[in-house]
Amino acid sequence: MNSQVQQDANNADDAADDKAGTADGDGGRYRREELARAAGVKVRNLRYYQERGLLPPPRREGRIAWYSDEHLGRLRLIDDLLGRGYTVNGIAELLQAWEEGGGLAQLLGLEREMTRDWVQEEPVTMTMAELREMFGPGGTAEDTRRAAELGYVRVDGDTVTHRSRRLLAATLTLVRQGVPMAEVLDAGAFVQAQAAAVADRFVGLFRTYVVGPDGLDRLSATQLRQITEAVAELRPVAGEVVTAEFARAMARRVDEEVASLLHTEHRTEQ
Template sequence: MDELAEAAGITVRTLRFYRERKLLPPPRREGRIAWYDEHHLARLRTITALLDRGHTLNAIAELTDAFEAGRDVGEVLGLPGAPTEETPVRLTPEELADYFEGEVTPENLQAALDLGYIGTDGEEIVHISRRLLDVSATLVREGVPLAEVLSAGRQVRQHADAMAELFLRILRTHAPDTDVEKLRPLAKAVVEAELSLAMDRRLGQS
């Protein structure tokens, strides 16, 4: 414990306090010896970084609970080998806080976990899509609350699922021998064109 506290730049008393608050997972024990590893050190550095960014210990505890209750990276990204055009992004909790400064609340974190946008892999956070991450961060910087971004994402997900099912049903019915991956760009082109036209119509009405 002394060695861990020194490496993390905190006092042993503070370390014990974090353990009592269950902010730190228990050590591995061999008899009467307690062993801490790099994961404990990473967790302590994360706590320090989040405190420096203005998060309270209560908020950090809630964030930790949300992460530990969330799905791991395998569940978020789907079955191994599943085709995808999206690029996952690995982040530390501090980097996630920097993306959405002031918006990384337990409620928003849980919503992102529920949507499958993020998962955990050890001490890292994995966002399922670089494009979604960048768009979400841009909207937040423009003044849209992250809670609204996530709510919109949930609605878009429903429509996107319906459109994907429509395309797959058409292909399976009328072109069962066609490689679906080859026609994926066609489906995307139709959706992008229709969305562009829909935006034109809505803007023309305003």
């Protein structure tokens, strides 16, 4: 259908819908404007999606086009994908690839389950003057710049936001104990690299033994649901393993350091 014919059809639909009235959608039945309003999109966007094949055609009663909850769900799915950075062409390809299996919604639900709740931090926002007062001479403009590069802070004009109240408190404790800020940031960069390696290992195990070699595109809705449940179980386990192993390593290292200090003290006394 060429663009002029499509436009004529759209105009005819609008006229019929206007004549039929504008009562709210009832029982999963929506006229064009009602559907657009329920989905939070503009009518012209709805038309565009329909022209591009992203939206199934409505059911018609005479000249009135009726849309359903299925259309509403599809529009919300399109909006979700657009918000994730997909292009309209990319969405069309995804929808085409998943049309028969009907698994796209489950896959997106799995993605949300995989990525939510891993980071539960309270950000702290302050002025640059308050930051300087907090750290005193222990923090410089160069330190702030590097902290921003490492992702610890975000600078917006004269306002600074630290992403984690707990990490901010830990940093402040170290600095007040005499550790230079540059050394704290070096340690932070090291921890980030090690944490990334641990995360890679966990994700690799999950990918190999839970998801399997075929990936997600051939999994049924039941299998996707099982993987979602596995992710929920993995989240606390991963944190507990890392915490426990770090505690053991710190205990061993502190014992070694104390023994070394005692040995040095004994030799000095002799």
